[in-house]
Amino acid sequence: MRVLRRIGFAVGLPVVLFALWWVTSASSTDFYFPPLSRIVDSLVEEWFGPRLADDVLPSLLRLAAGFFIAAVVGITLGVLIGTYKRLRDLLEPVLEFFRAIPPPVVVPILMLIFGIEDTMKIVVIAFGCMWPILLNTAEGVRAVDSVLSDTARTYRIDGVARLRNLILPAASPQIFAGLRQGLSVAIILMVISELFAASDGLGFAIVQAQRSFAIPEMWAGMLMLGLLGFLLSLLFRIVESRWLAWYHGLRRAQRAS
Amino acid sequence: MLEVTGLKKVYEGKSRTVEAVRDLTFTLDTGELVCLVGPSGCGKTTLLKCMSGLLEPTSGSVRLQGKEVDGPPPGMAIVFQEYGRSLFPWMSVRENVELPLKQKKVPSARRKQLVDESIAAVGLADSHSAYPWQLSGGMQQRVAIARAIAYEPQVLLMDEPFAAVDAQTRADLEDLIRSLWKQFQVTTLFVTHDIDEAVYLGQRVLILSKSPTVIRQDLAIDLPDERDQLHTRSSARFAELRAQVYSQIHRPREEQDAPVAAVAPAVAGQP
């Protein structure tokens, strides 16, 4: 009964909203707001059809590549900057500046340097989502508990073992916070990088549809993008909750006491 | 086996310098259980950190088996007061105990034996796979003690390990320390601010003054070797020793060099 209730609450409003959209748009003759039925048709035929491999997949691969590079570089630099106070003092204003640059504005510059192919798009994604990862990692590493750190020292846990058993796990909640922020930036940049110049990709296809006034297809593409954003964040949450199970447990235990 | 000679630690701040430890000299013999007792804020933690090589003393030296300590030495384990912060929260009880042994390159069969033995010795044989934060405070401190014992240290330092647990748990843990000490015969320095605890546990009690810290007295505890919470604590000798420690700690600074004063009347009220 409780489960049913929960499911009811979870799907209730979405179903109502969807139904409302369906009904109110059913007889729509407004060019820009076509009936939802046509949008769904297009979604199924186009986006889950040929475009899945032609456009969605290339976008996702570039997203994965850029995000992965940003994670590796961001965590590595973040650990270094978080560990050495002098380095942190030296770089903090510089990093503050780079973080404050709205990532899309570097697209025109990176386009000059890397052309308009995949490399540019991957670099754009990596560049943009690296900062939250880097800064959060540095903060997490800086804030490693002093008693825990002393404990590791007295047991002579140093070098790689220290990194693996102390620094990275201790900073992992912040690292994940950075990765989460980075992921949403990455999705934005995935789309943006395809708007300027591209021959395939989700963003490219949506804008293409808009320019050729294929309105249902455009709406379907927007839905697809939304669905993708939702699924990626869901996936991220699942990974995070498994990886950080200890952390959530610890927080609950602390809150209960 | 552990010698502290002329140890002095001065913290240099921006605007003021604080002399946390003035001049400490004492030794620990192999297999001894010595308690170090002093008022709150008398630099006990500073002393311990200097001894363990976590802090560099301003002057003086610490020698472990004749070798100068200039960083955390092998063969030394510490149990911190903040059990909640000294256990790795992302590791199970077992992993916590095992990690230092892995680092020490103990072969895996021996490692397993040591881990099993020490976890059993502290009475946590059922909690191998639990995370530390799933345990009560007293149990967490047991895990930290198990980790220290499994490490087979030459010296075990304990920094007010029971200051943050409730009274009943505390009594249990005190008895645990006595029995572990007998079982494993580790040289132990137990730091506390609790006079009763110091007298109950130690073979010797080192009494520290207020900061800047010096040693007031090195007192041998001639209580019988078999101790228990009920009889030992209610014995006349225990009361005398406790009174002596108390009066030393609360002796005003001017009398520092005068002979030990008579037992203070207020002693009975001291916990």
Add this chain to the structure above:
Amino acid sequence: MSDTAPVTVVEPAAADAGAPAAATRGRSRGASPVLLGALGLIALVALFEILPRIGVLPAQFFPTSTEIGSALVDELGRSAFWTALLDTLQGWALGLAIAAVAGIVLGIVIGSSPLLRELTASTIEFLRPIPSVALIPLAVLLFGTSIESKLLLVVYAAFWQMLIQVLYGVQDVDPVAQDTARAYRFDFWARVRYVTWPTALPYVMTGLRLSAAVALILAVTAELVIGNPGVGNRLAVAQSSGAIATTYALVVVTGLVGVVVNLLFRFIERRALSWHPSQRGEVAL
């Protein structure tokens, strides 16, 4: 999904990297952090001067610092630049204001009712991760390059940041305080005013700071991609006309605006919360 609204939140003072805590804590001897920081900035400028000159970075793509600097000075002397900057800031401020008000009002209404919270949780979780750039085509079709298209993107992006923080803050209200207020027969408005709002304030402030940053990104992005008047559009024009140094100079401008916005909102956050007991000191382990 858990019992509470299953949202991930940046907690005040806890997460968010590069927070001022890092700057104020722990002073080592030797060079002061400020001096080192200045040194870092100088080094960055110097590198951008030297590397293109000696050919490590290709000069055709990387103008030197002096070139960027003079392009920047040149820009600062043009009224068109200032008009563009004002356009950007206008879109940003307006969008942020709308998003903040909507986020706060809806957050308090939804957050105050367990029923509404449960009803909307899944919908919020679905809509929130939808990238705001997905709305670009629609914005272009409906509004062209007028300010509404920019606002649509800015408001959408900033709204969720705000709403999530407010929801989290409202849930943080001490049940005892809530019961006390009810026992004294406070009506809804009084409860909001004296109980809910003060508790939620730290979260509102954090939400505001995060929203401000996101709003700026989306404002510039809209200008860049859609072509609304503003710094972003100016940058796109500079790039397509081959004025590379000017392009870099404008990137620097957006970065500086971003820094100012961050500092400003951190300052406001700290000022508004200096009295708040629950604030500060809560650092994630």
